[in-house]
Amino acid sequence: GEDVEQSLFLSVREGDSSVINCTYTDSSSTYLYWYKQEPGAGLQLLTYIFSNMDMKQDQRLTVLLNKKDKHLSLRIADTQTGDSAIYFCAESIEGSQGNLIFGKGTKLSVKP
Amino acid sequence: EAGVAQSPRYKIIEKRQSVAFWCNPISGHATLYWYQQILGQGPKLLIQFQNNGVVDDSQLPKDRFSAERLKGVDSTLKIQPAKLEDSAVYLCASSLIAGGPLREQFFGPGTRLTVL
Numbered sequence: 001g002e003d004v005e006q007s008l009f010l011s012v013r014e015g016d017s018s019v020i021n022c023t024y025t026d027s028s029s030t031y032l033y034w035y036k037q038e039p040g041a042g043l044q045l046l047t048y049i050f051s052n053m054d055m056k057q058d059q060r061l062t063v064l065l066n067k068k069d070k071h072l073s074l075r076i077a078d079t080q081t082g083d084s085a086i087y088f089c090a091e092s093i094e095g096s097q098g099n100l101i102f103g104k105g106t107k108l109s110v111k112p
Numbered sequence: 113e114a115g116v117a118q119s120p121r122y123k124i125i126e127k128r129q130s131v132a133f134w135c136n137p138i139s140g141h142a143t144l145y146w147y148q149q150i151l152g153q154g155p156k157l158l159i160q161f162q163n164n165g166v167v168d169d170s171q172l173p174k175d176r177f178s179a180e181r182l183k184g185v186d187s188t189l190k191i192q193p194a195k196l197e198d199s200a201v202y203l204c205a206s207s208l209i210a211g212g213p214l215r216e217q218f219f220g221p222g223t224r225l226t227v228l
Contacts, residue, residue, distance in 0.1 A: 004154070042116070042203055042219030043155070088154050098143070098207065098215035099168060102154030 004103035006089050011109045018076040020106045022089030025070060029091040032065060033100065034074045037086045046087075047074070076108075084110045114138065116220035118204050124226045130192040133223045137185070137206030143167075145217060146179055146189050147203040155203055161187065191225075199227045 003025045012018045024032070029051050035043040049056045049063045049072070056063045062075040076083055086105040092098055117136040125131050137144050142163050147155035158177065159169040163184040172179070176195070181187040191198055201224050205217040 040221070042205075042221045044219070045216055048216075090154070092215075098217075099145075099157050099160060100155075100217065102156070104152065104154050 004089055004091060004101055006087075006103040006106045008104065009107050009109070011111065012079050014079060014081055014110055014112050016079055018074075018079045018083070018108055018110075020074045020076075020087050020089075020108065022072040022074075022103055023070055024072065024089070024091050024101075026091060026093055026101075027067075027070065028093055031092045032063075032072050033090040033092070034061075034063065035088040035090060035102075037088065037105070039085075043088065079108075079110050081110045081112055084108055116204055116206055116218055118202075118220040118223055120223055121221065122224050122226075124228065125194055126228050127196055128193040130190065131194055131225060132188050132190045133202050133204075133225075135187045135189070135204030135220060137187075137204070138218055141206035141208055141218070142184070143207045143215065144181055144187050145205040145207075146187070147205065149201040149203055149222070151200070158189070194225075194227045196227050199225055201225070 005023045033048045034046045036046050037043050047058050047061050049065050060077045064073045086107050088105045089103040090100040119134050144161045146158045149155040158172045159179045160167040161181045164181045179189045201222040203222045204220045207215040207217045
């Protein structure tokens with residue numbers, strides 16, 4: 001079955017890099033996503049990676065995908081207090097009409 | 113561009129009561145999703161509509177939950193009767209039908225339901 005796992009908490013100091021990790025089980029994933037959820041708000045798509053890519057960089061964000069190990073990571077460079085939020089890893093499965101399977105989320109706390 | 117609108121933002125009811133949530137997707141988005149997000153968990157898909165037809169409702173508890181999207185635009189999600197375990201945030205999302213396999217979903221702010 002489909003399952004997406006994430007560590008629940010991460011605490012970093014402002015200016016450091018943050019690395020949030022995710023593992024998934026379904027090898028037929030087509031796209032993998034990172035969503036950000038701030039308190040009281042809906043989810044916002046941060047970035048995504050197609051399953052045939054290894055890396056994607058977008059300004060301060062770097063996504064690494066190890067398809068063999070089914071491991072996805074999100075690196076945030078120069079983490080700011082405004083990056084404090086819950087980050088969700090999600091996958092969409094081939095043939096699933098775009099439905100997303102989410103992890104439980106990693107709460108990132110950035111200390112000044 | 114206006115985002116996905118949801119109302120109400122908060123609702124408190126007693127168990128066995130009924131409740132309804134409303135969602136207005138982004139204009140032109142044919143696909144609409146309802147998710148349930150229990151505290152400390154990721155969102156779980158309840159139902160997906162394409163225009164006014166149901167694409168996937170395999171995880172919708174049909175004995176108490178119902179949803180409709182009559183004119184292919186707005187949607188309502190109803191719970192009748194509510195149970196304590198239905199306490200959650202109910203998120204609505206929408207996406208374009210076209211655009212290849214990447215169907216970016218845009219989320220509303222959610223409705224936080226508390227069942228006492």
